[in-house]
Amino acid sequence: MASEFRLPALGADMDEGTIVQWNVAPGSVVKRGDVVAVVETDKGAIDVEIFQDGVVREIVVQPGTKVPVGTVLALLEGAEAPPASAGKSGAADESPPPPVTAPAAERPSPVTPATTGARPRISPAARKRAGELGIDVATLQGSGADGVITLEDVEQARSAPQPTAHPPTAGASSTASMREAIAAAMSRSKREIPHYYLSTTVDVTPATDWLAAHNASAPVAERLLFATLLVKSIALTCDEMTGFSGFYRDGRFEASPAVHVGVAVALRGGGLVAPAIMETAGKSLTALMDDFRALVMRARAGRLRASELAAPTIILTSLGESSVDTVFPIIQPPQVAIVGAGEVVTRPWVVDGAIHARQVVTLSLGADHRVTDGRLGAQFLARVAQRLADPGSL
Amino acid sequence: MNREQLAARVLELVTEIAPDVDPTSVIPGIDFRDQFDFDSMDTLNFAIALHRELGVDVPETDYSQLASLDKCVAYLAEHVS
Numbered sequence: 001m002a003s004e005f006r007l008p009a010l011g012a013d014m015d016e017g018t019i020v021q022w023n024v025a026p027g028s029v030v031k032r033g034d035v036v037a038v039v040e041t042d043k044g045a046i047d048v049e050i051f052q053d054g055v056v057r058e059i060v061v062q063p064g065t066k067v068p069v070g071t072v073l074a075l076l077e078g079a080e081a082p083p084a085s086a087g088k089s090g091a092a093d094e095s096p097p098p099p100v101t102a103p104a105a106e107r108p109s110p111v112t113p114a115t116t117g118a119r120p121r122i123s124p125a126a127r128k129r130a131g132e133l134g135i136d137v138a139t140l141q142g143s144g145a146d147g148v149i150t151l152e153d154v155e156q157a158r159s160a161p162q163p164t165a166h167p168p169t170a171g172a173s174s175t176a177s178m179r180e181a182i183a184a185a186m187s188r189s190k191r192e193i194p195h196y197y198l199s200t201t202v203d204v205t206p207a208t209d210w211l212a213a214h215n216a217s218a219p220v221a222e223r224l225l226f227a228t229l230l231v232k233s234i235a236l237t238c239d240e241m242t243g244f245s246g247f248y249r250d251g252r253f254e255a256s257p258a259v260h261v262g263v264a265v266a267l268r269g270g271g272l273v274a275p276a277i278m279e280t281a282g283k284s285l286t287a288l289m290d291d292f293r294a295l296v297m298r299a300r301a302g303r304l305r306a307s308e309l310a311a312p313t314i315i316l317t318s319l320g321e322s323s324v325d326t327v328f329p330i331i332q333p334p335q336v337a338i339v340g341a342g343e344v345v346t347r348p349w350v351v352d353g354a355i356h357a358r359q360v361v362t363l364s365l366g367a368d369h370r371v372t373d374g375r376l377g378a379q380f381l382a383r384v385a386q387r388l389a390d391p392g393s394l
Numbered sequence: 395m396n397r398e399q400l401a402a403r404v405l406e407l408v409t410e411i412a413p414d415v416d417p418t419s420v421i422p423g424i425d426f427r428d429q430f431d432f433d434s435m436d437t438l439n440f441a442i443a444l445h446r447e448l449g450v451d452v453p454e455t456d457y458s459q460l461a462s463l464d465k466c467v468a469y470l471a472e473h474v475s
Contacts, residue, residue: 215454220445223454225434268414268431296435301413320433 002057005050005074007067010041010309014181017041018066019073020151028056030076035305037073038151042181043273043309044302045151054078064152151302178271189333193248198377199326199340199364202385203349208359210391226344227263227318228289232394233387234316234339235259235280237380243372244337244380245313253336253371262312262332263292265299273299274332276311285394314338329366336368337377339384395474397467404466407447411439422463448474 007017017039024036035047036056054076061073189195207229215223238245238259246256260276267273275298277283277291298304317329318341327340342362349358363384367377387394395403401422408426409417415430426432440460441452450473452460459469 212454220451221442223438223441225438227434266431266433268412293435293439297411297413297439322427 003052003054003076004072005036005076007039007069007071007073008048008306008310009069010043010046010306014041014043014069016066016068017046018152019061019063020045021063022059022074024056024059024074026056026058030054030056039306040151042177044178044267044304046304046306046309048306050076052076178267182272185332186330189331193331193333193336194369195331195366196369196374196377197328197364197366198374198381199362200378200381200385201360201362202388203351203358204344204361204388205359207388207391208344222286222289224285224289225292227316227320227341228285228292229388229391229394230318230339230341230384231261231263231277231280231288231292231316232283232285233384234314235261236387236394237383238314239281241376241380241383243376244367246336247313247334248336248368248370249334253368256313258313260311260313262315263295264315264317265296267300273304273309274312274315274317275299275304275308276313278308278311316341319343326362327364329364331366331368336371337380338366340364340366397471400467400470400474401463403448404463404470407440407443408463411443412436420463422467425461426463427461444470450474 009015018041019037020040021038022036023038024030024034030036030050031053032051034050036050037048039046039048055078056074057077058075059073060075061067061071067073204226208226211224211226211229218224238261242255243253245259247254258279259281260278261280262274262276264272264274275295277288277295280288283291295304295308312332312335314335315329315332315338317327317338319327320341321343323343325342325345327342329338329340331338340363342364344359344361346357347360348355349360350356351358363381365377365381367380372380405417405420408420409415412430412432419429421429426436430436437457437460441454441457444450444452444460448470450470452469452473456469460466
């Protein structure tokens with residue numbers, strides 16, 4: 001039985017993408033979870049996975065083509081929904097199909113010093129790809145907003161023998177399209193979602209003491225960040241309280257059976273993505289930290305997976321060190337809640353009737369009045385704070 | 395390793411953990427945080443890379459001494475055997 005593989009949506013704010021590369025060709029055998037294509041979007045280059053097993057019959061959309069979400073990209077044969085009991089996660093011993101375009105699997109050559117003061121404006125993914133292909137980015141002409149070199153430009157340069165030298169445009173934003181996408185999602189959020197906001201300042205000295213002790217004795221690769229404790233506390237709280245983790249669609253709230261906490265990651269060139277740590281509540285702190293680290297690395301290198309961007313059921317935006325006391329977070333539709341955390345700071349705090357210097361953080365919640373009210377929201381933040389007070393149980 | 399070699403190695407590690415940083419643009423005397431928005435995740439990843447590649451175990455309490463290229467080189471010059 002044949003089926004269609006369509007361009008998936010990556011959350012509320014993406015409506016089109018450009019196919020950059022296929023990792024499969026007609027005849028390739030694909031398994032659920034395989035990355036079959038690279039798509040350039042407003043959120044950078046995204047690895048798009050397939051969610052069924054089968055054999056590729058036809059590639060419908062060729063590289064370089066920009067298409068709307070939902071477009072049929074390829075046709076599959078023998079595709080069927082994977083049996084629920086087949087234990088698909090054990091398929092790691094089978095290697096994925098080799099990329100059709102077979103890029104040289106060498107390390108990128110060392111970056112040569114720029115010959116002029118101005119360096120080309122280029123997306124991280126495009127820079128990485130250019131390195132893999134041995135293309136000098138200074139010879140590329142950017143087609144992105146304000147002359148930014150995109151992944152697409154690099155791929156085209158590979159097939160074009162005579163790239164046109166062109167001085168890069170300086171001074172303009174390299175993230176104009178991502179900015180537009182963020183603006184579209186946040187406008188929709190503010191237009192459609194009746195937000196309420198709560199905040200509470202929490203003494204997290206037990207958590208920071210526990211963390212310092214853990215990090216002093218653990219091998220460096222197993223050290224944790226404070227945000228990991230927050231992520232786990234939020235996930236466990238979502239597991240016990242309904243109304244905060246899930247999606248509001250078609251006029252009603254659908255609670256998510258699994259909690260996937262998204263973590264807002266700032267990109268150095270500007271912009272923001274919030275990929276999910278999958279199945280957050282069931283993971284150990286060490287496993288969460290490994291996932292968190294990998295997500296941040298891939299977000300900044302421009303190699304997120306489509307499923308990670310679409311999955312979050314609630315988001316944590318933690319502005320961290322040297323930032324602010326309080327975040328007033330805006331929900332990312334179709335989600336219904338978002339948790340903010342400011343900087344952990346030392347403040348005078350009353351404990352047992354006496355003033356002490358304590359480590360405190362202000363947690364905030366933006367939530368959807370169509371689903372919950374402030375009283376339940378307050379309970380939610382209180383439960384997160386209680387869990388942080390007992391870090392050993394996380 | 396002399397200081398030049400250490401600085402080159404540190405730059406390699408910085409761009410390994412932060413592939414979106416252009417190594418030719420690093421100013422040695424300015425903190426990574428102020429130049430590249432280095433955050434606590436970057437600092438931790440940097441400490442992991444130093445341990446893996448140079449065998450230096452930097453305790454969390456010394457992270458502030460890794461804040462810039464110059465500070466890193468000074469710190470490592472004392473701690474790399």
